[in-house]
Every structure is written in C-alpha cells, then in structure tokens.
Amino acid sequence: MLKNIDLTRKVGKKEYKEQKEPLDIKLAGLQRRAFEKKVPVIIVFEGWDAAGKGTLINDLILPLDPRGFTVCSSLPPTEEERLRPFLWRFWIKTPPRGRIAVFDRSWYRVLLSDRVDGNLKPAEVRRAARDILSFERQLCDDGAVIIKFFLHISKAVQKRRLEKLRRDRFTRWRVTGEDMKRHRQYAAYLTATEEMLAGTDSEFAPWTVVEAHDRRFAALKIFNTVISRLRRRLSAAGRTSRKKAARAAAGIPENLRVSILDRVPLEQALAVEEYRERLKKKQKRVRELEHEIYMKRIPVVIVYEGWDAAGKGGNIRRLTQNLDPRGYEVVPIAAPNDIELAHHYLWRFWKEIPKAGHITIFDRSWYGRVMVERVEGFCSEAEWRRAYREINEIEQHIADFGTVMFKFWLHIDPEEQLRRFESRQKIAHKRWKITDEDWRNRKKTRAYKTAIEEMLFRTSTPYAPWTIVESNCKRFARIKVLDTVIDGIEARLRH
Amino acid sequence: MLKNIDLTRKVGKKEYKEQKEPLDIKLAGLQRRAFEKKVPVIIVFEGWDAAGKGTLINDLILPLDPRGFTVCSSLPPTEEERLRPFLWRFWIKTPPRGRIAVFDRSWYRVLLSDRVDGNLKPAEVRRAARDILSFERQLCDDGAVIIKFFLHISKAVQKRRLEKLRRDRFTRWRVTGEDMKRHRQYAAYLTATEEMLAGTDSEFAPWTVVEAHDRRFAALKIFNTVISRLRRRLSAAGRTSRKKAARAAAGIPENLRVSILDRVPLEQALAVEEYRERLKKKQKRVRELEHEIYMKRIPVVIVYEGWDAAGKGGNIRRLTQNLDPRGYEVVPIAAPNDIELAHHYLWRFWKEIPKAGHITIFDRSWYGRVMVERVEGFCSEAEWRRAYREINEIEQHIADFGTVMFKFWLHIDPEEQLRRFESRQKIAHKRWKITDEDWRNRKKTRAYKTAIEEMLFRTSTPYAPWTIVESNCKRFARIKVLDTVIDGIEARLRH
Numbered sequence: 001m002l003k004n005i006d007l008t009r010k011v012g013k014k015e016y017k018e019q020k021e022p023l024d025i026k027l028a029g030l031q032r033r034a035f036e037k038k039v040p041v042i043i044v045f046e047g048w049d050a051a052g053k054g055t056l057i058n059d060l061i062l063p064l065d066p067r068g069f070t071v072c073s074s075l076p077p078t079e080e081e082r083l084r085p086f087l088w089r090f091w092i093k094t095p096p097r098g099r100i101a102v103f104d105r106s107w108y109r110v111l112l113s114d115r116v117d118g119n120l121k122p123a124e125v126r127r128a129a130r131d132i133l134s135f136e137r138q139l140c141d142d143g144a145v146i147i148k149f150f151l152h153i154s155k156a157v158q159k160r161r162l163e164k165l166r167r168d169r170f171t172r173w174r175v176t177g178e179d180m181k182r183h184r185q186y187a188a189y190l191t192a193t194e195e196m197l198a199g200t201d202s203e204f205a206p207w208t209v210v211e212a213h214d215r216r217f218a219a220l221k222i223f224n225t226v227i228s229r230l231r232r233r234l235s236a237a238g239r240t241s242r243k244k245a246a247r248a249a250a251g252i253p254e255n256l257r258v259s260i261l262d263r264v265p266l267e268q269a270l271a272v273e274e275y276r277e278r279l280k281k282k283q284k285r286v287r288e289l290e291h292e293i294y295m296k297r298i299p300v301v302i303v304y305e306g307w308d309a310a311g312k313g314g315n316i317r318r319l320t321q322n323l324d325p326r327g328y329e330v331v332p333i334a335a336p337n338d339i340e341l342a343h344h345y346l347w348r349f350w351k352e353i354p355k356a357g358h359i360t361i362f363d364r365s366w367y368g369r370v371m372v373e374r375v376e377g378f379c380s381e382a383e384w385r386r387a388y389r390e391i392n393e394i395e396q397h398i399a400d401f402g403t404v405m406f407k408f409w410l411h412i413d414p415e416e417q418l419r420r421f422e423s424r425q426k427i428a429h430k431r432w433k434i435t436d437e438d439w440r441n442r443k444k445t446r447a448y449k450t451a452i453e454e455m456l457f458r459t460s461t462p463y464a465p466w467t468i469v470e471s472n473c474k475r476f477a478r479i480k481v482l483d484t485v486i487d488g489i490e491a492r493l494r495h
Numbered sequence: 496m497l498k499n500i501d502l503t504r505k506v507g508k509k510e511y512k513e514q515k516e517p518l519d520i521k522l523a524g525l526q527r528r529a530f531e532k533k534v535p536v537i538i539v540f541e542g543w544d545a546a547g548k549g550t551l552i553n554d555l556i557l558p559l560d561p562r563g564f565t566v567c568s569s570l571p572p573t574e575e576e577r578l579r580p581f582l583w584r585f586w587i588k589t590p591p592r593g594r595i596a597v598f599d600r601s602w603y604r605v606l607l608s609d610r611v612d613g614n615l616k617p618a619e620v621r622r623a624a625r626d627i628l629s630f631e632r633q634l635c636d637d638g639a640v641i642i643k644f645f646l647h648i649s650k651a652v653q654k655r656r657l658e659k660l661r662r663d664r665f666t667r668w669r670v671t672g673e674d675m676k677r678h679r680q681y682a683a684y685l686t687a688t689e690e691m692l693a694g695t696d697s698e699f700a701p702w703t704v705v706e707a708h709d710r711r712f713a714a715l716k717i718f719n720t721v722i723s724r725l726r727r728r729l730s731a732a733g734r735t736s737r738k739k740a741a742r743a744a745a746g747i748p749e750n751l752r753v754s755i756l757d758r759v760p761l762e763q764a765l766a767v768e769e770y771r772e773r774l775k776k777k778q779k780r781v782r783e784l785e786h787e788i789y790m791k792r793i794p795v796v797i798v799y800e801g802w803d804a805a806g807k808g809g810n811i812r813r814l815t816q817n818l819d820p821r822g823y824e825v826v827p828i829a830a831p832n833d834i835e836l837a838h839h840y841l842w843r844f845w846k847e848i849p850k851a852g853h854i855t856i857f858d859r860s861w862y863g864r865v866m867v868e869r870v871e872g873f874c875s876e877a878e879w880r881r882a883y884r885e886i887n888e889i890e891q892h893i894a895d896f897g898t899v900m901f902k903f904w905l906h907i908d909p910e911e912q913l914r915r916f917e918s919r920q921k922i923a924h925k926r927w928k929i930t931d932e933d934w935r936n937r938k939k940t941r942a943y944k945t946a947i948e949e950m951l952f953r954t955s956t957p958y959a960p961w962t963i964v965e966s967n968c969k970r971f972a973r974i975k976v977l978d979t980v981i982d983g984i985e986a987r988l989r990h
Contacts, residue, residue: 096834
C-alpha cells in the first residue's frame with residue numbers, strides 16, 4: 001500500500017496557518033461532544049523512526065482539553081508486561097467512554113519490530129494479526145472510534161533526519177544503535193509494514209497513511225482525519241442535521257488524500273522499432289511460461305482496470321496474441337445481469353476463477369464495487385466501505401491456493417483521454433467504442449479519482465499488488481504489462 | 496461443546512405428529528416470505544456418518560416449494576474442483592436472493608475429514624477457518640441467513656447403525672471401508688469437530704448441535720431452528736407487529752434446546768473420612784504444582800461460576816488453603832463500579848489476568864455478560880449474542896500465550912438450593928450470605944438455565960473447556976475441582 005504513494009507533498013506556511021486555527025477549534029469542540037456522548041476515542045500513531053511522531057502527537061493534543069486525554073508511549077514491553085499476553089497492556093489502557101487515548105506506537109509493534117527481529121514465527125504473526133482484528137472489532141462494537149495513522153517517510157529522508165539528530169550534541173542521545181539498525185533494515189520493515197497495513201485494515205478501524213516528509217502537510221492530514229472520523233461517529237450516535245451528516249460523510253479535503261496517480265510518470269514512451277522487437281521476444285516468453293505453469297498446475301489471475309480509453313482491449317490483445325488458447329481465457333465484465341444481481345456481488349467473479357494451470361484475464365473486475373458502484377451510488381456507503389476488506393480476503397484466499405495475481409491499473413491523463421475520445425468519434429470504425437456514458441463518466445473524473453486512489457491504496461497487498469501502468473504511450477504500456485507478467489511468473493517458478 | 500450434551504432426548508410419536516404439521520405450514524409460509532423479501536437462505540448439514548443427514552434433509556424439504564430450493568451434496572472434491580481454492584465450489588453454489596440452498600456436508604469438510612486425514616498442516620487448518628469465517632460474514636453482510644446444523648450421535652450409536660446397515664443386503668453398499676475407518680477414528684473426529692464448532696461459531700452464523708439419536712427429536716429441533724432463524728431475519732428485514740417480533744426473538748421451544756444440566760449426576764457424593772484423606776493429599780499436590788508452574792512461568796486462570804449457594808466460596812477456600820499466597824490471587828467479581836462501567840465490559844477482567852507463573856482465581860467472571868446481564872436486561876440482545884465470540888477470542892488469546900485455563904460450573908438442583916437458602920436464613924452467622932436478590936434470582940431459574948446452557952455450549956472450547964462440577968455434595972465438588980486442576984496442570988507440564 002505504500003509503494004506508489006506520493007511523498008513529495010507540501011503545504012506552505014501561510015496556507016497552514018490559515019487552515020490550522022479553525023481545525024484546532026473544531027477538534028476541541030468534537031472532543032467535548034465525544035465526552036458528552038460518552039464515545040471513547042483511540043488514536044494510534046505508528047511509523048518510521050524519525051518520521052515525526054512525537055512532534056505530530058504534540059500538535060494534535062495542544063488544542064485538546066488535557067483533562068480528557070492520555071498519551072500512552074508503548075516502549076518495548078517491560079518484564080512485567082512480557083509475562084502476560086501481548087494485548088494485556090493495551091487492553092488495560094483502553095480509555096473510558098468519553099475520553100481520548102493517544103498511543104505513541106501500539107499493539108502493532110508485534111507485527112513490526114518483534115516480527116523483523118525474528119521473535120515471531122509466521123504462524124504467530126498471523127495469530128497476532130487475528131487477535132488485533134478481534135481486539136479492534138470488540139472495541140468498535142462497544143462504541144469506540146479507532147483512528148490509526150502510519151507516518152511514512154522514505155529511506156533517504158529517514159537517513160537525513162537521523163544524521164541530523166546525530167550531528168547535534170543535544171539530540172545525539174535520541175539516536176540509538178537500535179535506530180540505526182532499523183534504518184539499515186528499512187526494506188525488511190517495509191515488507192512487514194505492507195503486510196501489517198493490508199492485514200489489519202478494516203471498515204471499523206481503517207489505516208490512514210500520512211505522508212510525513214512535510215510536517216505541515218502531515219499535521220493537516222492528521223487533524224482533518226481525526227475530525228472527519230469523529231464527526232462521522234458522532235453524527236451516527238445521535239440526531240444531526242442533514243448538513244452536518246453530509247459534512248461528516250465527505251471525509252477529509254481532497255488535497256490531503258493519498259495521492260498515487262498525480263506522480264505517475266506518464267511521459268514514459270517507447271519507439272516503434274524497439275517496441276516491435278521487444279514485443280516479439282516477450283510474447284514468445286509468455287507462451288513458454290504458459291506451458292510451464294500448465295505443467296506445474298499454477299493458476300494465474302490477471303485483472304485489468306483503467307480509465308475509459310486507456311487501452312485495455314489492445315493491451316490484452318498483445319498479451320494474449322501468441323498464447324495457446326486452451327490455456328487462457330479473457331472474461332469481459334459488463335454491468336451485471338438479473339441473475340448476477342440476485343447473488344452476492346462477488347459470485348459472478350468466483351465462477352470465472354481459473355483452475356490450476358490456467359490463466360484468466362479479467363477485463364474489468366470485482367473492483368467495479370469500489371469504483372463505478374461507489375461513484376454512481378449503485379451500492380450503499382456501508383457496502384463499498386466493507387468491500388475493501390472483502391476483496392482483500394477473497395484475494396488472499398485465492399493467493400493462498402498458489403495463484404499468481406496481477407492487477408493492472410492502466411493510467412492516462414485527462415488530456416490524453418480527451419484526444420482518444422475525439423479520435424474515436426472521428427474514425428468510423430472506432431466510433432462504436434465511444435458512448436454517451438463515456439462522456440458522462442468523464443465529467444465525474446474527480447469523484448472517480450478519489451475512489452481509484454483509495455482502491456489502489458487499500459487493496460494493494462503483498463499477495464495481490466497493484467501495478468500502475470503508464471498508458472499515455474500504448475506501446476510502453478503493453479511492454480510493461482508483459483514484463484510484469486513474465487517477472488511475476490518467473491519469480492513463482494523459482495520457488 | 497459436544498462433551499456434556501444430553502443425547503438421550505426423545506419425542507413421542509403422538510407429540511411429534513401434533514407438532515410437525517403446524518411446523519410444515521409455518522416453514523412453507525416463511526419460504527414464501529423469504530422469496531418475497533429476496534432473502535437468500537443457506538442451510539448446512541454436517542454430522543457423523545449414519546447420523547441421519549439424508550433422512551432429516553428430506554424431512555426438511557418436503558414441505559417446501561420445490562421451485563425455491565436446491566440440495567447440494569458436497570462429495571469429496573472432484574478433480575475439477577481440486578484445481579481451485581476450496582471455497583470456489585461453494586461460492587458458485589450460493590443461492591440467489593429469495594432461494595434456499597441446503598448443503599449436505601459443506602465447506603466444513605476441510606476442517607473435518609481433510610484435517611483428520613492429515614491433508615492439512617495446522618497453519619492451513621487455521622487459515623481455512625479464517626477463510627470460512629470471512630466467507631460466511633460476507634454472505635450475511637449481504638443479507639443471507641446461514642443456518643448450520645451438526646448432527647451429533649455417540650460412537651456406540653454410530654456403531655449400531657453402521658452394523659445394521661451392513662447386515663441388510665439392500666443397504667450394505669452404503670457402508671464403505673471409508674465409513675468404517677472414520678468410525679474407528681471417532682475420537683480424532685470428535686477433537687476436530689470441537690475445534691471446528693468453537694472456531695467457526697459466530698453471531699452471524701451460529702452452530703446448532705442437533706441431538707440425533709431420536710429422529711423425531713432431531714426433526715423438531717431442525718424445523719424449529721430454521722423457523723426461528725428465518726423469523727428473526729424476516730422481522731428485521733421489514734416492519735413487523737410487536738407480537739411477531741417477540742415471537743421471532745423467543746427462539747426455539749425450551750424442550751428442544753441443548754440440554755446439559757438435566758443429566759448431570761448430582762447424586763455423586765463423598766463420605767467425610769474419604770474426603771478428608773483425599774483433600775489433604777490433593778492440597779499438598781496443588782501446592783507442589785504451584786511451585787512448578789512458577790518455575791516454568793506458566794500462568795493459570797481458574798474461573799468459578801455456579802448457582803447461588805452452590806458453594807463457590809468454600810470450594811475456592813479448599814483449593815487455596817494450602818497454597819503459597821505469593822503465587823495466587825482470588826478476584827471476587829461484583830457488580831461493576833462506575834469506572835468499570837465506563838469501559839468495555841472485558842476491561843476490568845483484563846486488569847486481573849495473571850502474569851506468567853501465577854494463578855488467578857475468578858470468583859464469578861466475564862461470564863456475567865451472558866448470564867446475569869442477559870437475563871436481567873443489563874445489556875442489549877446484540878451485545879450478549881456477540882459476547883460468546885468475544886469471550887472465545889479473548890480466551891484463545893490468553894491460552895495461546897500458554898495459560899492453562901479452568902472454568903468450573905458449580906451445579907446444584909433447585910431443591911438443594913432451597914435447602915441451603917433456608918438453612919442460611921436460620922443460622923445467624925450465615926444470614927449475611929442470603930439476600931432478597933438471591934430469592935429474586937431463584938424465581939428466574941428457568942431464564943437463567945437457558946442462558947447457562949447456551950453459555951456452556953458456546954464457550955466450551957478445546958483451549959478453555961468448561962468442567963461441570965456436581966455440587967449437591969460439597970465434598971465431592973471440592974475434590975473434583977482439585978482433581979481437575981491437578982490433572983490439567985500435570986498435562987501441561989508433560990508437554
């Protein structure tokens with residue numbers, strides 16, 4: 001979930017000042033309302049060393065009434081704490097109704113440092129994740145709000161910050177050998193973090209990743225998230241005006257949301273000759289691999305999603321052009337028919353799951369639930385919110401069976417889309433490809449973008465990651481898909 | 496969950512006839528309403544070979560409109576099915592909205608025969624249970640009703656039935672070598688079944704164990720359960736009269752519910768001399784074991800629950816009389832105070848969880864949630880219904896840490912209770928022990944019994960089983976508790 005996130009985002013000083021003060025007032029007001037309505041609030045801060053947890057927690061609590069919150073620092077467990085189940089020390093610190101508990105690191109330590117240090121076997125990691133999910137679900141069922149932040153910085157920025165702390169003789173003591181060791185293990189922690197985020201993201205206690213290179217950006221995102229989650233919970237807790245309910249549902253401002261698509265290097269391109277040469281080679285290789293996975297009974301699922309006119313059809317054709325038709329199938333997904341509508345939305349996709357040794361290519365997929373169905377209101381908010389977890393669960397079940405999963409998001413920018421729409425309308429034999437609906441969807445680009453970025457964030461998992469395919473140049477896109485499929489299958493075969 | 500269940504229950508022919516016909520009519524009516532309201536219904540039959548699944552499924556579908564249901568026999572997976580994730584073949588058979596699917600064996604096969612045959616590693620068993628829970632939750636979130644039956648017969652009855660089938664030349668073919676092999680493995684299947692029931696019992700898809708020695712009893716229980724679950728779901732789905740809602744909430748008739756307490760052999764007793772002799776020996780042994788678990792850092796939790804005047808206090812005193820006070824603690828649980836009420840109901844118990852090497856004895860416990868709080872209406876129905884799963888999750892977390900758990904239900908009959916109440920009132924120095932509340936509770940004995948039997952059934956797990964302690968004779972009860980604690984700790988130390 002972290003890989004594609006844009007970490008460069010910033011907020012200027014002036015903008016920050018203007019926005020921060022009203023947020024302080026709102027937050028203080030919500031704290032009072034949570035107290036009145038007896039809603040317990042749990043705010044978790046996880047993140048890289050030197051990501052700024054301390055500073056940001058301080059920013060957050062300053063506007064609060066100090067009688068109404070506690071900050072719990074979760075150091076490595078003491079001897080006393082080690083003698084009990086790991087959730088014990090957190091259970092006893094859960095806040096009473098109406099109070100706020102801020103956790104500086106938390107129960108997630110077990111899935112991060114304990115895991116990377118090798119103190120936990122894989123089965124124990126899974127058990128810990130299961131216990132954490134139960135713990136959070138039990139608290140939320142009881143009325144609590146759980147807000148979880150992961151403060152994300154790059155390895156390079158972490159290095160810079162640690163070095164700066166070490167240079168200053170007043171802060172030198174803060175950087176321990178352990179910190180430097182963890183810094184060197186950044187890659188191992190990244191994997192553990194990805195799995196943690198995927199395994200413990202839920203509709204009742206979702207994760208918010210905070211891009212923490214810029215403190216002001218991070219602070220605004222944290223404030224807005226806390227305010228939005230509290231508003232949503234408090235508006236559910238009692239009668240509120242329609243205006244308040246709408247404000248609660250709106251979530252955090254667009255400019256603070258996870259940004260993945262804005263930084264995609266769409267300028268990447270491939271010249272015709274190079275393309276032709278590579279295409280031939282890659283297509284040959286994919287056919288070889290098709291035979292090999294057949295022999296080894298490995299199933300493969302390939303999901304294509306992307307903007308209208310991003311070139312899904314042509315891309316799929318290049319992927320399959322040279323394949324043995326007995327080994328693969330392309331499943332185009334349109335609006336569900338009556339029989340499909342009468343079932344669980346996942347049912348029609350289950351029917352198409354490949355058997356071992358075969359490849360199924362989905363031209364659009366179950367992700368419709370969190371894109372078109374969300375944006376067009378074809379399902380309720382509760383339905384699309386819980387769909388992220390449902391989809392992750394299903395994909396994990398399929399991946400656990402041994403399936404290699406690819407999910408491609410074919411990305412183009414609005415200008416390129418417009419060019420393609422117009423060209424489709426001009427060329428007679430391409431006109432069927434463009435409908436009024438395409439133009440209508442285009443008007444909702446912003447709503448779709450929000451939905452797509454949340455989808456890419458919440459459903460990019462270690463077992464079924466998203467690959468963003470820069471598709472302004474169709475040739476580049478086709479080769480990238482072929483490369484990704486080849487690499488992924490080869491990696492599996494090496495195991 | 497199976498161990499203590501009374502399997503001897505029967506229904507006479509006349510009673511059956513009288514009750515069955517109205518049930519047929521009700522069931523047919525509910526099928527029509529489920530169709531109108533577009534509620535999909537999934538009915539799962541699991542159980543021992545020769546438990547009568549075929550016959551009972553047939554009984555169930557006879558009154559139904561054949562256009563509205565399907566029966567799916569889940570044989571061992573075919574070659575085709577084996578090539579896909581194990582839930583695949585069940586997902587594609589989930590019924591459309593408004594229809595009923597009856598599964599003759601189901602996705603639980605993976606936790607039973609696949610597991611006992613050793614096809615699954617322990618980690619895979621856990622993963623399968625996790626996937627099943629997600630699967631069922633996803634369907635229920637989507638509006639489905641899932642009703643799960645386990646048909647239970649004893650090993651002796653199974654043997655008798657299999658032999659009878661083999662003697663008859665028309666039915667001989669039905670008993671395969673596999674059946675006989677599974678019969679010989681009854682004990683292994685019992686363990687697997689216990690774990691399956693505990694691990695996949697949930698508030699959205701709870702298990703119903705059907706005592707299947709008597710076909711008429713089993714049929715009535717199945718009909719009543721299906722009717723009650725459908726009513727509850729359909730009354731939630733739309734506006735219903737208060738009368739209908741009350742009927743829906745009432746559940747199945749008392750005489751068909753799991754019976755555990757009626758068959759407890761309360762006549763068991765111990766003479767004074769034998770008691771004294773054993774008591775001394777056992778108390779010495781418990782003290783030795785207290786030291787040994789301290790050295791080995793094994794925590795022990797002992798929960799005492801039981802009827803008023805069942806003798807909890809005296810029993811605990813005999814258990815602890817000879818112990819080293821630094822190694823154990825008795826925690827008496829009264830009504831929660833204000834601070835406790837402001838937290839999750841489990842919070843106050845978490846605070847008392849023993850550290851490794853220590854023993855904590857709870858005199859009453861978190862089980863108040865599903866007894867007094869349920870019966871007296873101190874919590875909502877939704878709250879006590881989900882508490883079974885919450886308690887199982889918490890106990891599993893504690894047991895996974897290495898804690899040895901004992902849960903004692905001190906059982907006496909109402910006559911003995913009355914005798915003790917009256918004697919308390921007569922004897923001056925015992926009078927403080929009896930309050931008006933005790934007399935009030937006594938009037939609600941039936942409601943408590945229902946709650947207690949459901950508790951004993953739903954929270955008796957392989958990692959934290961209930962022990963029913965026959966306490967009409969206090970001496971017998973004290974020795975039984977000592978024996979159970981000694982055996983349990985010794986078994987752990989042998990590992």
